[in-house]
Amino acid sequence: MDPAITAADVLEACGGADNVTGNAVCMTRLRLVLKDPSRVDTDRLETLHGVLGVRRRGASGVEVVFGPAIVDAIGREFSSRTDLPLERKTAKAITQMTASGVRNVDHLHSTHRYGGADASSAPQGDDGLDKLRQLLESPGALTNDKGANRTTTTGPTALVLNGPNLNLLGVREPDIYGRETYDDLVHLVERAGRDLGFSKVACFQSNHEGVLVDRIQQALGTYDGIVFNPAAYTHTSIALLDALKAVGVPTVEVHISDVPAREAFRQVSYVRDACIDTVIGEGLEGYAHALAILKQHLDKKKGA
Numbered sequence: 429m430d431p432a433i434t435a436a437d438v439l440e441a442c443g444g445a446d447n448v449t450g451n452a453v454c455m456t457r458l459r460l461v462l463k464d465p466s467r468v469d470t471d472r473l474e475t476l477h478g479v480l481g482v483r484r485r486g487a488s489g490v491e492v493v494f495g496p497a498i499v500d501a502i503g504r505e506f507s508s509r510t511d512l513p514l515e516r517k518t519a520k521a522i523t524q525m526t527a528s529g530v531r532n533v534d535h536l537h538s539t540h541r542y543g544g545a546d547a548s549s550a551p552q553g554d555d556g557l558d559k560l561r562q563l564l565e566s567p568g569a570l571t572n573d574k575g576a577n578r579t580t581t582t583g584p585t586a587l588v589l590n591g592p593n594l595n596l597l598g599v600r601e602p603d604i605y606g607r608e609t610y611d612d613l614v615h616l617v618e619r620a621g622r623d624l625g626f627s628k629v630a631c632f633q634s635n636h637e638g639v640l641v642d643r644i645q646q647a648l649g650t651y652d653g654i655v656f657n658p659a660a661y662t663h664t665s666i667a668l669l670d671a672l673k674a675v676g677v678p679t680v681e682v683h684i685s686d687v688p689a690r691e692a693f694r695q696v697s698y699v700r701d702a703c704i705d706t707v708i709g710e711g712l713e714g715y716a717h718a719l720a721i722l723k724q725h726l727d728k729k730k731g732a
């Protein structure tokens with residue numbers, strides 16, 4: 429993908445340079461502020477090569493998700509085409525924006541709010557109940573093994589492991605975890621894995637602690653690294669900590685919500701001790717960030 433061509437296409441779909449008043453990048457997204465948001469062609473944006481997703485933010489913001497491997501190059505290209513400085517938003521700044529409510533406004537495609545101790549949440553109305561029913565009735569819903577997705581022939585392999593209730597993403601407390609589903613997460617992970625140069629990324633979800641222990645054990649000799657959201661077991665499971673320590677497969681812990689801003693009982697992570705890093709409060713894109721950290725670690729290890 430040529431960042432110059434993609435940036436030009438994005439700019440055109442956003443109504444041209446005179447419609448853009450702010451240009452920033454975070455770990456995975458181009459964050460734009462627009463004079464007239466009605467001039468943004470969201471359908472076109474979503475089909476552009478390299479674009480993983482599009483979100484409206486507030487009255488005048490649009491975020492275009494690219495993944496960590498290319499977002500910076502796109503931001504620089506965008507900056508030179510709009511004559512606007514490129515701001516770089518850190519994960520901390522985004523967490524602060526989230527905490528101060530900047531995210532909690534008008535979203536066109538999906539309501540996508542993460543974290544916050546005060547977030548009230550429940551599946552909304554009939555639509556939420558229908559989605560919940562569909563998720564529970566879908567085959568493999570309770571042990572959602574999406575199998576291995578071969579991306580390229582070289583490069584390391586990763587297992588993306590998800591714990592209890594994450595199969596219900598999309599209907600589960602959407603004010604905290606957003607409206608994207610577990611399938612959306614699998615697609616995001618597959619794309620990020622491909623962009624980052626993994627040869628294989630497999631997703632697996634289970635509601636059962638012992639099944640997760642088994643998967644961690646099976647990862648030894650099968651996968652080069654693990655991205656792990658142990659969900660509620662984060663705060664309780666010595667068995668998962670022991671399994672990670674036993675196999676010694678490099679693992680990045682990830683949490684969708686801003687766990688430090690939530691209840692006291694969520695402030696402990698047993699698994700953290702066995703992880704090389706932790707990504708918190710970045711929504712589903714946090715998994716792409718975690719894969720990027722893992723890839724960097726594995727590349728360094730290979731070069732060492």
Ligand SMILES: O=C1C[C@@](O)(C(=O)O)C[C@@H](O)[C@@H]1O
Binds near residue numbers: 657659661682686
């Ligand atoms: O199930 C989850 C999800 C979570 O791990 C997250 O991704 O934000 C946070 C946990 O406290 C919670 O039990």
